[in-house]
Amino acid sequence: METRAQKARLRSELKDRRTALTPRELQVAGDAAARLITQLPEWKQAKTVCLYASFGGELPTDALMMVALLEGKRLLLPRVTNKTTLVLHEITDLATLQPSRLGIREPKATAPIAPLAEAGLVLLPGLGFDAGGRRLGFGGGFYDRLLAKSPRKTFLLGHAHAFQLVPRLPEEAHDIKVKAVATPQGVIRCRAR
Numbered sequence: 569m570e571t572r573a574q575k576a577r578l579r580s581e582l583k584d585r586r587t588a589l590t591p592r593e594l595q596v597a598g599d600a601a602a603r604l605i606t607q608l609p610e611w612k613q614a615k616t617v618c619l620y621a622s623f624g625g626e627l628p629t630d631a632l633m634m635v636a637l638l639e640g641k642r643l644l645l646p647r648v649t650n651k652t653t654l655v656l657h658e659i660t661d662l663a664t665l666q667p668s669r670l671g672i673r674e675p676k677a678t679a680p681i682a683p684l685a686e687a688g689l690v691l692l693p694g695l696g697f698d699a700g701g702r703r704l705g706f707g708g709g710f711y712d713r714l715l716a717k718s719p720r721k722t723f724l725l726g727h728a729h730a731f732q733l734v735p736r737l738p739e740e741a742h743d744i745k746v747k748a749v750a751t752p753q754g755v756i757r758c759r760a761r
Contacts, residue, residue, distance in 0.1 A: 586625025598628030600752035610723040614688030616642040621673035701745030701758035702737040715744040
């Protein structure tokens, strides 16, 4: 139970810090992170990338989505189904995204579905990350369920503000680790245990 309490406290603290950012600060940070991500060898090698449409205080992802499309990459984005599951859809035009019940932009249900295994790089939102690759999500387990099926070769990349990097996150058995975390200040390669 202690792990859950620690996670709840961290979620609250990190959400508050993100909420305090101005739209201009968010845009500058998102653009800086996008420049770093597009220089990664894993990005350059990936023919298909799975990104997400940013929401609230998350690092903006629109520039990165546009670069993916301009570079001719196949772009996958998640859509929530039945309140607990993420399904990936192929997107060719950002204008086709529509707000979910939570206000998060997502693909239409009619967009072509694609398996996670086809993505060479998966960009993951989170409230916090640590150098061991642990990720603190919002607590719904959406990405943990999706990533439980990901091949080991898939490059899982956390995406966060530098202040979202914490010394060590509490860990539960179902948590999926990232291989690196991209912030506006740099990309941190995660250490295995």
